[in-house]
Amino acid sequence: MEELFKLMRKVSMSAKGRRSLRGLGDGGASLSSLQSLKLPKVLLVITIWLALLSKAEFSARASLVSSLCNLFAGNPGLWQDGRATYYGSEAFGGDNEHNGACGYGTLSAAFVGHNYAAASPVIFESGRACGGCFEVQCRGNGYPCRAGTARVTVTDLCPPIPPNLRHCAGGKAHLDLGVRVFPIIADPRAGVVDIRFRTVPCGRFNAITFFIRGNVYGWLSLVVMGVPASGRVVGMEVKASGSTNWEALRHDYGAAYMRTGRPLRTPISVRLSIFGKLCRMTAMNCIPTGFKDRQKVSCSYRSG
Structure with missing residues (x-):
């Protein structure tokens, strides 16, 4: 795989490689936003390569593009380390009573249920992570970790202001999980735990x-x-x-x-x-x- 990246670096320095990633940029994407998804290296390499193709070259590879999209849809990202807390209230049936920075409001219950999470700014990416799905596990052996794995959808920002400075400021990778999600991965009495998490495909919505x-x-x-x-x-x-x-x-x-x-x-x-x-x-x-x-x-x- 490292050989592929060396090749990509050579391409990026060539006349062809000096093109901007406009193929990605027309939809608002960038190399950094692709890297933030923590895709397996082979997918990232193929993505950059396709972005460097001319319009004619890209059209000629339409079937490959379609296959690549299917690969993205079914392929999880790489594991990352972080920490997790929880929020929400059982008084509201475990629902997120806050409208949330993604703008979903109470509509979020229709497609995420109780499986919501607020993300620290480094994960939230000014809202680009809204609607993104993560698989979360407690990191460690024994108490307070539990063997369960949770799947959550980002619906809110964990703002880097009091009382969240300790967890969500300073570039920390942090997920504030829904009150009914946290017990799946750890004992709630712990309050905060080390986790590992990765992007995963969301549900297959028909609309x-x-x-x-x-x-x-x-x-x-x-x-x-x-x-x-x-x-x-x-x-x-x-x-x-x-x-x-x-x-x-x-x-x-x-x-x-x-x-x-x-x-x-x-x-x-x-x-x-x-x-x-x-x-x-x-x-x-x-x-x-x-x-x-x-x-x-x-x-x-x-x-x-």
Whole structure:
């Protein structure tokens, strides 16, 4: 594998390699965002190689791209070390009573249930990790660790402010787990434990759900949830009815992307970028005519 990386470094210094990773960037991805997923090296190498291809070369390898997306969807990331605490209240049935920095609000219960987590800034990545799924295990032998493995979805930020400075500030890798999740991996009386965690594929959702904020004057904000594969979205685009042009939305906060300007003709199609142009999910005619502010819609999608 090291030989492959040496080859990639040589390519990156060649005339071809001096191209920017624009193939990834058109969806908002970057080399650093790919590395943050902690993908196995072979997947990262293939991804960078595809990003360096010309448009014609990329099109000629469409079947390989499709296969790569399937590989991403079913392949976990590398294990990382960190720490975990827990939050939430049994008085609320174990639910996360907070709206959360991802913008899911109470809608999160529909697709994550009790299996939520707040991530420290180094994991949260300004909201890029929203909707991402992690497998978590307690690290150590004996008390307070338990043998269970938990799977959680990032729905919130663990802010680096009091009382979280000790755990979530200073670049620490920390997950604040839901109150019903923590007991799966450790005795709750411990309060905080060492963990190891990795990205894993999320559930196989049959539809992608959007929470719409907007009006008839051109402001449109979309919060996306229930994304298959990694669960993470690195870019979002919309296309007005009758148009052939995709308009990139601006990342606003958490899982929310927005636009302003001239109103879009409805119905509006939405395209999500999971790994830039490498892996996309398109929901055609998803945002309906006459949509309402704070409306939730679920749309079928196609990959590729």
